[in-house]
Amino acid sequence: MNKNSSNTMALAPNTSNKRETVCIFGTGDFGRALGHKLIQSGYPVVFGSRSTQTSSLIPKDAEVLSHAEAAQKAAIIIVAIQRQHYNFLTPLAEILRGKVLVDISNNLKINQYPESNAEYLAQLVPGAKVVKAFNTVSAWALQSGTLDASRQVFVCGDDMEAKQMVMGIVRALGLTPLDQGSLLAAQEIENYPLQLFPMWKFPILLSLGLIAFFFFYCLIRDVIYPYVYENKDYSFFIAISITNRICPILALILLALVYLPGVLAAIIQLYRGTKYRRFPDWLDKWMLCRKQLGLVALAFASLHVLYTLVNPIRSFVRWRISSQTVSQALNNKTEPLDTTNAWLSDSYLALGILGFFLFVLLGITSLPSVSNNVNWREFRFVQSKLGYLSLVLCTAHTLVYGGKWFLSPSSYRWYLPSAYMLSLIIPCTVLVIKFVLIFPCLDRPLTRIRQGWERNPQYSE
Ligand code: NAP
Numbered sequence: 001m002n003k004n005s006s007n008t009m010a011l012a013p014n015t016s017n018k019r020e021t022v023c024i025f026g027t028g029d030f031g032r033a034l035g036h037k038l039i040q041s042g043y044p045v046v047f048g049s050r051s052t053q054t055s056s057l058i059p060k061d062a063e064v065l066s067h068a069e070a071a072q073k074a075a076i077i078i079v080a081i082q083r084q085h086y087n088f089l090t091p092l093a094e095i096l097r098g099k100v101l102v103d104i105s106n107n108l109k110i111n112q113y114p115e116s117n118a119e120y121l122a123q124l125v126p127g128a129k130v131v132k133a134f135n136t137v138s139a140w141a142l143q144s145g146t147l148d149a150s151r152q153v154f155v156c157g158d159d160m161e162a163k164q165m166v167m168g169i170v171r172a173l174g175l176t177p178l179d180q181g182s183l184l185a186a187q188e189i190e191n192y193p194l195q196l197f198p199m200w201k202f203p204i205l206l207s208l209g210l211i212a213f214f215f216f217y218c219l220i221r222d223v224i225y226p227y228v229y230e231n232k233d234y235s236f237f238i239a240i241s242i243t244n245r246i247c248p249i250l251a252l253i254l255l256a257l258v259y260l261p262g263v264l265a266a267i268i269q270l271y272r273g274t275k276y277r278r279f280p281d282w283l284d285k286w287m288l289c290r291k292q293l294g295l296v297a298l299a300f301a302s303l304h305v306l307y308t309l310v311n312p313i314r315s316f317v318r319w320r321i322s323s324q325t326v327s328q329a330l331n332n333k334t335e336p337l338d339t340t341n342a343w344l345s346d347s348y349l350a351l352g353i354l355g356f357f358l359f360v361l362l363g364i365t366s367l368p369s370v371s372n373n374v375n376w377r378e379f380r381f382v383q384s385k386l387g388y389l390s391l392v393l394c395t396a397h398t399l400v401y402g403g404k405w406f407l408s409p410s411s412y413r414w415y416l417p418s419a420y421m422l423s424l425i426i427p428c429t430v431l432v433i434k435f436v437l438i439f440p441c442l443d444r445p446l447t448r449i450r451q452g453w454e455r456n457p458q459y460s461e
Contacts, residue, residue, distance in 0.1 A: 019043045023074035031080030033139040078102040083117040097127030100162040104134040116186035131157035132186040156185040218242045225413045244307035249423035254297035256427035273455025298363040348400040355393030395427040
């Protein structure tokens with residue numbers, strides 16, 4: 001077959017309904033899964049393989065030919081082969097001239113090679129139009145049809161026409177192509193599947209650090225102290241009491257940490273008198289993971305709710321209530337209802353319920369399916385106004401819980417205040433700064449700065 005004529009024919013716009021043949025190099029897991037999907041979508045598929053023997057795993061409507069023969073049958077060739085074997089393409093360079101070569105490969109480590117696999121492919125076959133695509137889609141998801149979580153296909157390449165052809169195939173498979181620009185973007189796209197929860201690292205590590213700190217803090221105060229001074233064994237507190245103390249503490253601190261970078265950013269902007277200077281790196285990174293911090297906080301708040309619900313069936317709680325009743329019966333004396341305590345206890349519960357309700361609302365609105373359906377103002381209203389209200393309610397819930405013991409010397413053990421007192425430090429700081437920032441003398445210049453006004457224009461870059 002005439003090579004040039006095959007290229008020209010295949011790259012010409014397709015006016016009939018018939019789809020153009022797609023060639024796949026490699027009959028491995030990904031090649032076969034993509035082949036199945038392409039055939040289902042109406043594309044004739046031809047495989048280029050080292051062995052032309054077909055097997056039961058290969059889609060039965062597909063042809064299996066040598067690499068050179070298969071390449072001549074299509075204008076688009078998807079290279080479903082690991083990068084380290086790419087040198088087999090060098091002798092095929094002439095046949096591949098003018099063809100669209102789709103690089104779908106991934107590496108085992110971030111930035112494993114100096115150049116991206118797609119750029120390496122372009123160097124090996126300089127006459128081909130290399131496009132990077134499909135590397136974030138797994139063979140398993142393609143084959144099983146469970147593509148809901150990974151419908152997006154990142155595409156990049158230097159040749160616009162070639163990129164459009166590949167994006168056409170992506171669409172025909174029911175996926176969404178996202179144009180990432182030139183082939184220079186390939187390295188970043190190749191790093192996507194290797195990232196391990198990048199935005200979750202800080203919230204999770206911070207939570208683990210806080211859990212460790214508060215666990216030992218509560219262990220010292222609630223288990224070791226009574227054992228040393230009263231010879232009482234409260235080690236069973238570890239299972240529920242201490243855990244149910246740590247969960248709300250973490251929920252409150254992490255929720256406050258969602259709003260702390262916002263107030264710090266406001267202070268920095270007020271101080272600099274401009275919004276056109278970059279925040280420090282650590283603050284930028286902190287701002288980017290606020291959603292994840294909030295979701296981890298919500299998880300701890302939900303655990304607190306569950307742990308609290310089981311309180312009445314705990315053996316220790318039932319023993320305490322029955323011994324109080326028995327002691328009243330033995331003394332033939334009924335303790336009158338303390339209405340102040342009843343008010344405090346009901347207010348504390350009501351504040352907790354309302355705070356948690358708003359917390360859940362914040363979590364729901366942060367889901368992409370919900371946030372995509374509200375406009376920017378609505379999103380800001382929920383995340384900022386209702387978020388602060390939730391922080392106020394949760395802080396008040398903690399304050400009312402322990403307010404009466406706040407200054408009581410008996411609540412200090414080995415000079416250590418209750419853990420809930422520590423948990424109030426960051427939320428109260430955030431709320432006080434936010435309250436101060438609302439004053440018109442600060443709010444007005446801050447609003448102007450955020451609208452683009454500059455106090456000292458020489459600061460702007
Ligand atoms: P695989 O199962 O190991 O298949 C690779 C295929 O490459 C083999 O079946 C073989 O096909 C061919 N091959 C092996 N050694 C060769 C050599 N020396 N010269 C020429 N061809 C050779 O790998 P895979 O999972 O299909 O992955 C293929 C590519 O897709 C990789 O770059 C991978 O990073 C990428 N990818 C895979 C997935 C996934 O879920 N598997 C997801 C995204 C991207 P023949 O025997 O037919 O020649």
